[in-house]
Amino acid sequence: MILFIRIDATTLPALIFGAALVVLAALLGLFVWRARRTLEQDGDVDARTKLHANRQMRRRLQISIMLAVIGIVIAVGDQMDQLFVQRPHLFFV
Incomplete structure (x- = not known):
């Protein structure tokens, strides 16, 4: 199965914001992990x-x-908007 990602003016902001949230979450997790490791060494x-x-x-x-x-x-979810337009019951699920 090929992962089809549409990158155009309407989907780019969601991709950027979603990627920024994932990067922020990774950084926060890393900082928490390092702070905890420092406490364990004490x-x-x-x-x-x-x-x-x-x-x-x-x-x-x-x-x-x-x-x-x-x-x-x-x-x-932003990538699946066309799928939801074609199949509204899938959006409900």
Whole structure:
């Protein structure tokens, strides 16, 4: 199956914005991961602080993943507009 991507004046903004969201999510995830790794290397941290940091990292990574998914959905959804015009029931689903 060939992935057909239409790049014209109407779809380019969605592709750029979706790609920007994915890049932003990747950068945020990388920064969170590096900050957490720095805390793990610090030896004098108690268990309560580590538990809080683990939960905080999980929440922040969830937000990063959600931003990436939204960016992908924006780009893919804009590419599928002609399919939705031809098959409105697919848009409903």
